[in-house]
Amino acid sequence: MAESLRDILDAAARGVFPPPDGRTTVVPQPSPRDAGVLSFTAHSVVFVDEDPQWVYDTLRATPSDPLAATMNARFLTALMDRTGREQETIDALLVAGPLPGPPDLALTELTGPGHPRVAYARGRRDEVRAWAVRGGVVTLGRGVAGRIEVSAEVDEGVRRRGLGRALVTAARHLATEPLWAQIAPGNARSMRAFQAAGYVPVGAEALLLRP
Numbered sequence: 001m002a003e004s005l006r007d008i009l010d011a012a013a014r015g016v017f018p019p020p021d022g023r024t025t026v027v028p029q030p031s032p033r034d035a036g037v038l039s040f041t042a043h044s045v046v047f048v049d050e051d052p053q054w055v056y057d058t059l060r061a062t063p064s065d066p067l068a069a070t071m072n073a074r075f076l077t078a079l080m081d082r083t084g085r086e087q088e089t090i091d092a093l094l095v096a097g098p099l100p101g102p103p104d105l106a107l108t109e110l111t112g113p114g115h116p117r118v119a120y121a122r123g124r125r126d127e128v129r130a131w132a133v134r135g136g137v138v139t140l141g142r143g144v145a146g147r148i149e150v151s152a153e154v155d156e157g158v159r160r161r162g163l164g165r166a167l168v169t170a171a172r173h174l175a176t177e178p179l180w181a182q183i184a185p186g187n188a189r190s191m192r193a194f195q196a197a198g199y200v201p202v203g204a205e206a207l208l209l210r211p
Helices: 004-014 052-060 066-073 071-082 116-124 163-174 188-196
Strands: 023-027 034-040 044-049 091-095 108-110 126-133 136-142 146-154 179-182 200-208
Touching: 004 023, 004 034, 004 044, 023 034, 023 052, 034 066, 034 071, 044 066, 052 066, 066 071, 071 146, 071 179, 108 188, 116 126, 116 136, 116 146, 116 163, 136 163, 136 179, 146 163, 163 188, 179 188
Parallel strands: 023 044, 146 179
Antiparallel strands: 034 044, 034 200, 091 179, 091 200, 108 126, 126 136, 136 146
8 A cells, every 4th residue: 555645646546546445544644734535445545644543443433334434524523623624525536647739728827816716726726827718717736745636617608618628628738747626526517527528536535624
């Protein structure tokens, strides 16, 4: 088993996952900013700077199917109480490799922080860059464990025309390493756009945020 969260993510991007043995692996936080839980098929990874034994004891005391215990609300609440952090939602985690050549869209890079999507990304990621096209914006930045994370936003008036899919496809042309996307499972539009652009689901993620 890999010893760091980045090792685990790099392997997952290649389609190599932790063994589906029903176990939980505890690894250190990759940075003071990022802590949380990753759930793969029948294997979870808790990345937090806490005593691993506390994690295992708390999971055993969680009234849940053991395969789902790390994403159970009682465990996540205990983890938030223990760390003093907050959590917004459980996201689906998707990944896609880079694509050669320039993007098909005529993108203009944004240099100011004015767009809400850009401001949001800069609050959670490093080295954020953003590009706009009429009706939409796409951002790239280094998030959890230094991975490249992508997000996109499309204006309401131009939705249902394939722009979201085009934006996140363009992001694959702007990157030189795997791109990661965190999507609320209920956001069906976004899930469809990313999957149509070649992003594949690899697991679920609950990030714990510093207040």
